[in-house]
Amino acid sequence: METLSETGAFGGVQGVYRHASDACGCDMTFAVYLPPAARAGPVPVLWYLSGLTCTHENAMTKAGAQGWAAEAGIALIFPDTSPRGEGVANDEAYDLGQGAGFYVNATEAPWAPHFRMWDYVVTELPELVFDRFPLDRARQGITGHSMGGHGALTIAMTHPQTYRSVSAISPIAHPAASDWGRKQFTAYLGPDESTWAPHDATLLMRDRGYPGPVLIDQGAADQFLHLLTPQALIEAAADRGQPCEFRMLAGYDHSYFYVSSVMEHHVRWHSAQLALVAVA
Amino acid sequence: METLSETGAFGGVQGVYRHASDACGCDMTFAVYLPPAARAGPVPVLWYLSGLTCTHENAMTKAGAQGWAAEAGIALIFPDTSPRGEGVANDEAYDLGQGAGFYVNATEAPWAPHFRMWDYVVTELPELVFDRFPLDRARQGITGHSMGGHGALTIAMTHPQTYRSVSAISPIAHPAASDWGRKQFTAYLGPDESTWAPHDATLLMRDRGYPGPVLIDQGAADQFLHLLTPQALIEAAADRGQPCEFRMLAGYDHSYFYVSSVMEHHVRWHSAQLALVAVA
Numbered sequence: 093m094e095t096l097s098e099t100g101a102f103g104g105v106q107g108v109y110r111h112a113s114d115a116c117g118c119d120m121t122f123a124v125y126l127p128p129a130a131r132a133g134p135v136p137v138l139w140y141l142s143g144l145t146c147t148h149e150n151a152m153t154k155a156g157a158q159g160w161a162a163e164a165g166i167a168l169i170f171p172d173t174s175p176r177g178e179g180v181a182n183d184e185a186y187d188l189g190q191g192a193g194f195y196v197n198a199t200e201a202p203w204a205p206h207f208r209m210w211d212y213v214v215t216e217l218p219e220l221v222f223d224r225f226p227l228d229r230a231r232q233g234i235t236g237h238s239m240g241g242h243g244a245l246t247i248a249m250t251h252p253q254t255y256r257s258v259s260a261i262s263p264i265a266h267p268a269a270s271d272w273g274r275k276q277f278t279a280y281l282g283p284d285e286s287t288w289a290p291h292d293a294t295l296l297m298r299d300r301g302y303p304g305p306v307l308i309d310q311g312a313a314d315q316f317l318h319l320l321t322p323q324a325l326i327e328a329a330a331d332r333g334q335p336c337e338f339r340m341l342a343g344y345d346h347s348y349f350y351v352s353s354v355m356e357h358h359v360r361w362h363s364a365q366l367a368l369v370a371v372a
Numbered sequence: 373m374e375t376l377s378e379t380g381a382f383g384g385v386q387g388v389y390r391h392a393s394d395a396c397g398c399d400m401t402f403a404v405y406l407p408p409a410a411r412a413g414p415v416p417v418l419w420y421l422s423g424l425t426c427t428h429e430n431a432m433t434k435a436g437a438q439g440w441a442a443e444a445g446i447a448l449i450f451p452d453t454s455p456r457g458e459g460v461a462n463d464e465a466y467d468l469g470q471g472a473g474f475y476v477n478a479t480e481a482p483w484a485p486h487f488r489m490w491d492y493v494v495t496e497l498p499e500l501v502f503d504r505f506p507l508d509r510a511r512q513g514i515t516g517h518s519m520g521g522h523g524a525l526t527i528a529m530t531h532p533q534t535y536r537s538v539s540a541i542s543p544i545a546h547p548a549a550s551d552w553g554r555k556q557f558t559a560y561l562g563p564d565e566s567t568w569a570p571h572d573a574t575l576l577m578r579d580r581g582y583p584g585p586v587l588i589d590q591g592a593a594d595q596f597l598h599l600l601t602p603q604a605l606i607e608a609a610a611d612r613g614q615p616c617e618f619r620m621l622a623g624y625d626h627s628y629f630y631v632s633s634v635m636e637h638h639v640r641w642h643s644a645q646l647a648l649v650a651v652a
Contacts, residue, residue: 305622312613323610326618330603333592335622338606342585342615 093224096121102162103128106152111220115212116175117205122217123152124225129165136166136231136366137221138359139255141173141213141247143238144272145191148172151237156352160359166366167227171213173239175206188276194267195243196291198280207280214247214254231369233257233362237351238320239264239272245293245306245325252303257365259307259358261351262314265325266294272319294321297328305335307361309354311344337361373504376401382442383408386432391500395492396455397485402497403432404505409445416446416511416646417501418639419535421453421493421527423518424552425471428452431517436632440639446646447507451493453519455486468556474547475523476571478560487560494527494534511649513537513642517631518600519544519552525573525586525605532583537645539587539638541631542594545605546574552599574601577608585615587641589634591624617641 096108104127113120129135138161142151148170151157161168174180174193181202183189193209222229234255236244241263248258267273268288277288289295306329310322322338329336344350376388384407393400409415418441422431428450431437441448454460454473461482463469469483478487502509514535516524521543528538547553548568557568569575586609590602602618609616624630 310610312615314613317613323607326610327603327607330590330606330618330620333594333597334620335592336618336620338610338616338618340610340614340616 093220101125102159104130104158104162106158108148113175113212113216115208115216118175118177118180120172120175120212121148122172123148123170124221125152125158125161125168126225127162127165127167130167130226134226134228136363137169137227137233138166138362139169139171139213139232139234139244141171141195141234141236141240141243143173143236143240144187146173146240147191150348151351154348154352155355157355157359160356164359164363166359166363167225169217169221171217174209180206187272188279192239192276194239194276194280194291195246196277196280199287200280200282203280210247213243214251231256231366233259233366235259235261235358235362236263237261238316238346242267242293246291246296249293249296249300249302250290256369257304257362258302259309259361261309261354261358262311262320262346263293263308263322263325264320265308265322266292268292268295269324270319270321272316294324294328297325297332297334301329301332301334304365305337307358308336308338309358310338310340311346311350312340312342313344314346316346373500381405382439384410384438384442386438388428388432393455393492393496395488395496398455398457398460400452400455400492401428402452403428403450404501405432405438405441405448406505407442407445407447410447410506414506414508416513416643417449417507418446418642419449419451419493419512419514419524421451421475421514421516421520421523423453423516423520424467426453426520427471430628431631434628434632435635437635437639440636444639444643446639446643447505449497449501451497454489460486467552468559472519472556474519474556474560474571475526476557476560479567480560480562483560490527493523494531511536511646513646515539515541515638515642516543517541518596518626522547522573526571526576529573529576529580529582530570536649537584537642538582539589539641541589541634541638542591542600542626543573543588543602543605544600545602546572548572548575549604550599550601552596574604574608577605577612577614581609581612581614584645585617587638588616588618589638590618590620591626591630592620592622593624594626596626
């Protein structure tokens with residue numbers, strides 16, 4: 093693991109690192125924010141998964157999470173959104189290929205050799221960061237924006253014993269029924285829609301739910317609301333009596349101005365949930 | 373208007389009053405809580421509509437609203453849920469007749485002569501209380517529980533310039549499609565379902581929405597969830613980009629233990645919204 097930068101931020105350290113990823117078969121860059129409390133011992137972790145076209149950098153610089161994380165004594169991890177590099181498949185569209193990994197393990201050509209973002213985020217990167225940083229493995233939460241909200245919800249519902257709190261900001265809530273999803277799942281996973289179901293938050297909510305409360309935030313003026321369809325997810329949640337909080341906030345679009353506006357609520361949500369985890 | 377009692381509470385006064393109602397053709401009892409700030413001048417108002425089987429008294433004694441209202445400097449008004457008395461029609465069922473007015477003006481026999489709770493709550497009682505108490509007519513919010521949540525939502529969406537903030541706790545969200553609604557609307561309004569639509573929060577949300585944010589709270593362990601169906605309302609809200617906050621909270625049922633648990637959030641919600649009202 094190579095340190096690209098380490099910078100003081102809100103009394104802690106914002107670092108950017110690069111490593112050779114086995115899962116993705118290329119070098120991957122990620123960012124970690126350690127709050128001041130990490131100097132005294134392992135701190136809880138909030139994974140932040142980013143949206144289409146983003147790298148590790150967008151949320152790190154624009155989501156405004158570090159101040160709240162410092163206050164809460166919680167670390168932030170910002171993975172990249174796809175494999176990258178000259179030998180990695182790509183597409184001219186902004187919503188397929190590099191910058192658009194959708195947090196799945198691709199099985200189809202030409203994507204299968206590198207596009208294994210599920211394994212990268214769920215298995216490989218955790219092993220690395222828990223080995224290198226003072227992080228409490230028993231207290232992990234996960235959140236994300238847009239495509240990253242999709243990733244956070246699907247990963248948390250699949251591994252609820254690992255991710256003990258979950259939230260999403262403007263998530264792609266039902267990709268199997270959206271143009272943000274059907275195209276990419278067809279490309280990465282093939283036309284058999286049964287392989288898509290484990291990667292659709294609404295279908296997972298109908299099938300299993302989540303053992304704790306789920307926070308979903310959505311801007312009412314979001315220009316992509318018709319592609320995000322939070323109503324499908326919330327309906328599925330209410331149908332099963334899933335503890336949840338859904339907010340549709342007036343005047344906000346899909347940008348980081350919105351993400352940063354709700355970040356305090358999300359960091360505090362995760363901090364409160366992770367404080368309830370009973371550790372043996 | 374007759375004063376039945378006035379009692380100190382959280383620095384203010386909890387009063388219970390009786391008057392002869394023209395709308396309902398009988399004596400009606402209601403409760404008003406005036407916060408300490410009312411001694412200095414008119415204060416904003418939060419109307420609280422109660423649920424099936426309740427009188428003015430249940431929420432007054434069990435919802436735990438007065439302390440938060442005192443802090444916020446907001447008055448509370450607790451109307452009864454139906455006309456009452458020996459000359460007033462009734463039914464043996466708990467969910468029809470006295471205690472179950474559903475906040476409509478009945479047009480059908482034997483209910484039409486007395487069951488005019490819409491007019492009573494929207495027109496007659498406001499005239500009385502604004503005449504007698506130091507209340508700011510320009511700053512009114514409305515909330516309620518169960519059948520009262522239904523009333524709060526339908527009244528606010530019909531008169532948004534009067535009720536400048538709205539929330540509901542475990543509301544009957546789509547009565548035209550619920551056994552808590554179809555029976556009563558048939559009895560009070562007749563079989564023509566077009567007369568029901570103005571009294572169905574989900575249909576009103578699809579038709580017009582509300583010009584400000586809407587707060588809906590629901591207990592995840594509510595034994596009546598299948599009759600309340602908040603998911604229909606929230607789906608309609610999300611479909612139109614209605615600013616809203618929907619919470620489904622783990623471990624809570626339909627009781628006043630739940631109502632009192634969320635009352636702080638509701639009183640503060642209304643206080644914050646009413647503070648934004650521009651008064652000429």
